[in-house]
Structure formats: structure tokens, C-alpha cells
Amino acid sequence: MTRNRPLGLAACAGAITTAIGVTGDSLADLLVPTAQDRFALTDAFAQNGRHFDMDEFVLVAADFEPFNAEVPSFVAVTDAFGLCSGAQFSEILPAGVHATGGSTTDGNSSSATAFLDLDSESFLSVTFDVTAPANYTLIATLTSGGTGGAVALLLTGPGGVLVESYLTPSPGVVDVDSAGTLAPGSYTIIIDSQAHLLLVNEARYASTGYNVSFDLVAAPLAGDVNNDGEIAFDDLLAILSSWGPCASCAADLDQDGVVGFSDLLLVLTNWTA
Numbered sequence: 001m002t003r004n005r006p007l008g009l010a011a012c013a014g015a016i017t018t019a020i021g022v023t024g025d026s027l028a029d030l031l032v033p034t035a036q037d038r039f040a041l042t043d044a045f046a047q048n049g050r051h052f053d054m055d056e057f058v059l060v061a062a063d064f065e066p067f068n069a070e071v072p073s074f075v076a077v078t079d080a081f082g083l084c085s086g087a088q089f090s091e092i093l094p095a096g097v098h099a100t101g102g103s104t105t106d107g108n109s110s111s112a113t114a115f116l117d118l119d120s121e122s123f124l125s126v127t128f129d130v131t132a133p134a135n136y137t138l139i140a141t142l143t144s145g146g147t148g149g150a151v152a153l154l155l156t157g158p159g160g161v162l163v164e165s166y167l168t169p170s171p172g173v174v175d176v177d178s179a180g181t182l183a184p185g186s187y188t189i190i191i192d193s194q195a196h197l198l199l200v201n202e203a204r205y206a207s208t209g210y211n212v213s214f215d216l217v218a219a220p221l222a223g224d225v226n227n228d229g230e231i232a233f234d235d236l237l238a239i240l241s242s243w244g245p246c247a248s249c250a251a252d253l254d255q256d257g258v259v260g261f262s263d264l265l266l267v268l269t270n271w272t273a
Contacts, residue, residue: 030134033064033092034186035127040086040101042073043119048111051077064092073120079111084120084195097126097189105148105197108205116199127188130157132230133181133221133272140176142167146208149195158185169208181221223270225250230272239264 038061045054053076059069070087088101103120142151144167152166153176165176195208225235242251242259253263 030131031096032129032131033097033126034129035125036061036064036092037125038067038088038090038099038123040069040071040088040103040122041120042071042084042086042103044073044075044082044084045115045117046075046077046080046082047115048077048080048113053077061090066091071120073118075116075118077114080107080109080114080116080199082107082116082118082197084118084197086120086122086193088122088124090124092126097124097128099124099191101191102193103149103195104208105195106207107197107199109199109203112201112203114199114203115201116197118197119195121192121194123193124191125188127186129186130182130184132224132228133183135221136180136182138163138176138178140165142174142176144168144170144172146171146195148197148206148208149193151193152191154190155187156190157187158183162187221270221272222253223267225253225267231267231270232272235267236264239267 039058041056041058043056046052055073055075057071057073059071061067061069067088067090069089070085072083072085074083075081082105084103084105086101086103088099090097090099090101101122101124103122105118105120107116107118109116138155140153142153142165144151147169149169150166153163154161154165155163162180163176163178165174167174197206197208199206221231223231223235225238228234238251239259242249244259245257246252246259247257249259251259251263253266256262
């Protein structure tokens with residue numbers, strides 16, 4: 001019914017929010033998106049005896065443009081009905097990614113002969129190249145409001161897995177707070193929210209619902225005055241040549257209106273040459 005994903009990357013129905021961004025000069029060249037796979041889908045089936053109803057819907061992002069999708073499916077037969085929904089809004093920005101989305105399933109059967117099978121998913125995968133060393137901060141909240149699915153967040157890079165968090169099919173909340181440095185190379189952020197509801201010969205009501213909120217922010221290394229991807233003699237010279245009062249100049253790294261020892265220390269502390 002739903003697309004198969006690696007174990008741990010299934011995301012229970014819910015909402016997803018993601019963002020990866022950069023601040024500073026010439027930042028559009030720091031994170032360069034190279035590939036994307038974004039979609040929202042639903043797949044629903046109901047049956048009671050010889051009577052059945054089915055409905056499926058999928059929307060797929062065709063390129064790097066903003067993607068805004070909401071796909072509902074509804075099925076109904078005698079003594080049973082089901083509703084599922086997948087949604088996503090995502091943007092691949094010049095210096096990052098931002099997204100929200102999720103998936104839900106709800107069904108009811110008042111007959112022991114009814115059969116309901118509901119699936120929904122909101123999936124995002126964006127691969128981007130980091131062209132120069134950059135600091136990052138990732139803050140996320142995974143929320144589950146039911147059973148029958150999973151929600152996951154994964155950030156991988158040249159060194160392997162940087163961040164991995166998931167919530168199994170049970171009510172709960174998982175908070176993620178991660179920070180570090182992105183070395184030059186290729187990175188992939190994946191967020192997956194899946195919901196599944198199956199009622200077989202049962203007379204009851206069941207529901208699944210999951211939410212994910214996510215923010216990933218990247219910024220050039222402190223001390224890279226000329227934004228060339230390394231902290232070296234050119235940056236040191238820029239500090240020395242601008243020494244003293246210097247409002248709104250690039251060498252005023254701490255933005256206190258003066259190029260001084262605090263700015264020099266940022267260059268020396270983060271030296272990469």
C-alpha cells in the first residue's frame with residue numbers, strides 16, 4: 001500500500017516541519033541542493049462481503065519549487081468507513097530547506113464482517129552539497145498520537161549518520177537538539193511520517209496520528225571574514241586592516257561596532273588553513 005522505506009524511517013501519521021538555513025554573505029553557494037524526493041500519498045480500502053470501496057491519491061514534487069500538497073482518501077461500505085490524509089508543505093531555499101507535513105488515518109467498523117485497510121504517508125528527502133565548513137543546529141520534536149505507524153528524522157553526511165531519531169507506534173513525544181560542524185561534502189535530510197490502520201473482522205473505532213516539527217540551521221564558520229570557505233591569513237589580514245571602530249563591516253565578527261581582540265580570537269580559534 002505505502003511505499004517501502006528502511007526500518008526506522010517510517011513515520012506515523014502526523015505533521016512534519018523542517019528547515020535548513022544559512023546566515024551571512026554569499027550563502028546561496030554554501031548549501032547547494034542536488035536531489036529531492038517529496039510526496040504525500042493515501043491508499044484506502046474497505047470491504048464488507050461482496051461490496052468494497054477503494055481510493056488512492058498521490059502528489060509528487062516534480063522539481064525544487066515549493067511543494068504544497070494535501071491528499072485525502074475516503075472509503076465506505078455497509079457498517080464501516082475509513083478516512084486517511086497525507087499532507088506536506090516544503091521549500092528548498094537558496095541556503096536550506098523548510099517543511100511541514102504529516103499523515104493520519106481514522107476508521108470505524110460496526111460489523112464483524114467488515115475489513116478496513118488505510119495507509120497515508122508524507123515523505124521528504126533532500127540531498128545537498130556543503131561547499132565550505134559550516135556550523136549547524138538541529139532542533140526537532142516528534143509527536144505520536146496513536147498506534148499503527150512510525151515517525152523518523154535522519155541526517156547523513158560523508159562521515160555517516162549525524163542525527164537519527166524516531167518514534168515507534170505508541171503515543172509519546174521525542175525532542176531532538178543537535179549541533180555540530182558540517183564538513184564539505186554531500187548530505188541528505190530525510191523526514192518520513194507514515195500511518196497505517198487495519199481492521200479485520202472487528203467492530204470498533206481506531207485512529208492514528210503523528211506529528212514532526214524540525215528545524216536545521218547551518219551557518220559559515222565564525223571567523224571566515226571573506227566567506228571563501230576557510231579561515232586563514234586573508235581573514236587575519238582583514239581583521240588587522242580594519243582594526244578599530246568599524247560599524248557594519250565584515251571584519252566586525254561579533255558585531256559590537258569595533259574590530260578588536262574578540263574578533264581576532266574568533267579567527268585564531270577557528271583557524272582552518
